[in-house]
Amino acid sequence: MTSRVHPEQGFAHDIGAPKDRYATSKVVRVGSALETAIKWITEVPAALLLVAEVVLLLTNVTCRYVLHDPLIWGDELASILFIWLSMLGAVVALRRGEHMRLTMFVARMSPQSRAFAETLGNFIVMTFVLLLVRPATEWAMDEWIISTPALDLPNTVSAAAIPVAAGLMLVLAITRLLERSSLRDCVKALALVGGVAVALYLARQALAPLTAASLILFFAVGVVTIICLGVPIMVAFGVCTFAYLATVTGAPLSIVVSTMNQGMSSLILLAVPLFILLGALMEAMGLAEAMIRFLASLIGHKRGGLAYVLIGAMYLVSGISGSKVADMAALAPGLFPEMKKRGANEGDLVAMLSSSAAMSETIPPSLVLITIGSVTGVSIAALFTGGFMPAVVGAVALAAVVWFKSRGEILQGVQRASRAQIGRAFLVSLPALALPFVIRAAVVEGIATATEVATIGVAYTCAAGLLLYRRFDWSRLYPILVESASLSGAILIIIGCAAAMGWALTQSGFSAQLASLMMAAPGGALGFLAISAITFVVLGSFLEGIPAIVLFGPLLFPIARAMGISDVHYAMVVVFAMGLGLFAPPLGLGFYAACAVSKVDPSTAMRRVWPYLGALAVALIVIVLVPWVSTGFLQAK
Structure with a gap:
């Protein structure tokens, strides 16, 4: 203008x-x-x-x-x-x-x-x-x-x-x-x-x-x-x-x-705008806030309790909005004011927010998982099933850091919620809590496709928000629709351009050369996984997950398959690694997004984020070394 x-x-x-x-x-x-x-x-x-x-x-x-x-x-x-x-x-x-x-x-x-x-x-x-x-x-x-x-x-x-x-x-x-x-x-x-x-x-x-x-x-x-x-x-x-x-x-x-x-x-990708819209409606209609209040009533009175609530809430809502910025923006306003009252350093708050977002990259209905299914042919239901446990490993690693850092937290004036208050918060949050589980279970069990489930989720959220929570401001509807369309277009055109670039790389013979080089790497399958993890940490820091997956997924997944590595295991390794890179300073775009959402100077948070990222690096090593973390639920089925 x-x-x-x-x-x-x-x-x-x-x-x-x-x-x-x-x-x-x-x-x-x-x-x-x-x-x-x-x-x-x-x-x-x-x-x-x-x-x-x-x-x-x-x-x-x-x-x-x-x-x-x-x-x-x-x-x-x-x-x-x-x-x-x-x-x-x-x-x-x-x-x-x-x-x-x-x-x-x-x-x-x-x-x-x-x-x-x-x-x-x-x-x-x-x-x-x-x-x-x-x-x-x-x-x-x-x-x-x-x-x-x-x-x-x-x-x-x-x-x-x-x-x-x-x-x-x-x-x-x-x-x-x-x-x-x-x-x-x-x-x-x-x-x-x-x-x-x-x-x-x-x-x-x-x-x-x-x-x-x-x-x-x-x-x-x-x-x-x-x-x-x-x-x-x-x-x-x-x-x-x-x-x-x-x-x-x-x-x-x-x-x-x-x-x-x-x-x-691809109609599989139609789930992208629908999940983005679903996440925006969940925040606007009060479903995300209801989840946070219930979790806070359960453990908010304990040392580090609100940090645990942040990790748990991110686990519940992650991926539904299609945007990590939206996930973080939905959670931070409901938790940060009270955490600051308890003496939490604002740099620590950003560190916890960004690392919990990195931890939750594999949680369905992650758009990165949907993209992997679209460009590599791996079953989305299998990816959704395998995505839960890697995030649990990451959440446990972050919780260990929170426990260590919060041992001296002063809880003076913090009251424990009564059973009646917990029960009331649970009843209020029940429609909101049910939605993520229904969405993920429906896709994992093969009841409906990701696109169909997202559509049902949008209808359910509108019904619950308008009939039960009754806090939706209709003036927000048009901006939500425009923002959802904008974010969807930004994601999908990257997929299109990366697909064209990937075709050019394939026609040049680069794919065959890359396959030969990677298969000759020392250490066999484990060496290939380690190299892939390091590579995607770097790629995630400046390309973000979807462009990196569209560009390199069709090249690297066949190599992993040829080396006897499960598609789901390999997917969890690269997605978790990309999440770690995305939120790791000084290049990680997600880290700066967390600072923007929290309105905190990046230099304040940068020196405090490393313990949390270190914990996630340990979790990534566990995911690489223990395939069961990614495929155990598949074997159980």
């Missing part, structure tokens, strides 16, 4: 005359108007699409399980709506600045350097969408001759979502330049991006035969450099994949688009 443009950063700095300043402000107003238009033409349809998905899927579930007459066209329509929801959500996330990205390095730059980095980032986004628009349009037009089996609609109806969203992203990137960037920075950024493009074009003959050097240049140097500039991770994956294919291979760029669509459109 206009208020975001500082006089020293706008075009007026480069032009100077009053007449030119007037022209500049007019340009800024044009950019602001365009952004406002994009806001309404994306947010409202995305919110309506999310509601339509819930209604459609709930109707289909009712017809299938109650009337025993499923809608033949239901899944097909849900798939069409889903790709539009994903792409519009991605545009919303870009406008709101909610795409996954690494901002640590940009935040440490001077204001002038940061302004140039933002301008350069916008040019890179423009490059990505410009590379995407033409092949996406051609691919969508080619899909016209193919019709859907049930509705008899041309595939272009769903395929058009990608070029439409790409066009909106292009306009949005241009508006950001109009609103925020100086003419000098625009010229420098254009020259830099154009220079790189020309250099790649001139070097294409030399790069083509150099497979290893090309892979390092595009997928190591290129991706890491772009990510460190604070550009959304999905753009880094996408633009480097386009650049690699255009420079080194003769493959048509439409392959990137079709692979993106294939990676994003």
Whole structure:
């Protein structure tokens, strides 16, 4: 908006005359108007699409399980709506600045350097969408001759979502330049991006035969450099994949688009926006608060009691929201004020919050587990079954640290809840407590799919919140729908771009080389697990779980399988390791998210988080060495 443009950063700095300043402000107003238009033409349809998905899927579930007459066209329509929801959500996330990205390095730059980095980032986004628009349009037009089996609609109806969203992203990137960037920075950024493009074009003959050097240049140097500039991770994956294919291979760029669509459109992934919506509704309708109050009434009077409540509450709600930030935001306000009254250091509070979030990464219905099932073919029910015990090991490790640190806690004035108070809190929380267990049991026992269970969970939460807790503010509904669509789009487009990047890596022969290298590692299966754990700790610190899994899961899971390692055991190792990396400073994005939720300076918490992370590292070693922790419940079944 206009208020975001500082006089020293706008075009007026480069032009100077009053007449030119007037022209500049007019340009800024044009950019602001365009952004406002994009806001309404994306947010409202995305919110309506999310509601339509819930209604459609709930109707289909009712017809299938109650009337025993499923809608033949239901899944097909849900798939069409889903790709539009994903792409519009991605545009919303870009406008709101909610795409996954690494901002640590940009935040440490001077204001002038940061302004140039933002301008350069916008040019890179423009490059990505410009590379995407033409092949996406051609691919969508080619899909016209193919019709859907049930509705008899041309595939272009769903395929058009990608070029439409790409066009909106292009306009949005241009508006950001109009609103925020100086003419000098625009010229420098254009020259830099154009220079790189020309250099790649001139070097294409030399790069083509150099497979290893090309892979390092595009997928190591290129991706890491772009990510460190604070550009959304999905753009880094996408633009480097386009650049690699255009420079080194003769493959048509439409392959990137079709692979993106294939990676994003799986109906398994429809559980992603539904679980995100479910988690937001649980917090807004009071279900999460009811859980916390019951747990606090049980053990809140003991030394370290509220810390144990934090660990237990995170175990209960984890994964349902689809966002660790949402999980932490739901728990911190209900616990931190009372913990501070008892003398807890705010750095310790952040350390406990971030480490408990890391501990709970394997707890179903974790979106990372759903993603693993989608990209590797591993049973989601088996992953959900195996996810409970690794988190228990992590929770026990954290509880040991809490016990040690809270031995001297002063409990003066803290009263133990009476049996009547505990019983009342239990009755109030019972509808909320039942939901996580019902969701997980239904998927694990194979009663319903993750998508169906998420749909039922949304309906159940709305009924419980409106009829029992009666605290929902209807003015929050639209923001919840938009936020859910935005987060869903940010996650799903990363999956699409990472799928395209993974295809390029596979075609280059990298997969075969990686398999040979990993299988030759010393120590056999145990050595492979150890290397994988360390690798995913590093990957988790700057890529987050879903991008890392989509990119490396299809490459590494077959290797693990060939070495006799259970898919579920391997999944638990890599997911727990990624959680540890995600919340480990100085790179872990989750750690800084915990600091933001708690409104605490990261430097205050950084020196206090290491005992908790050390405990989780011990838990990871146990998970690696003892396969039963991951597969014991599977064997019992």
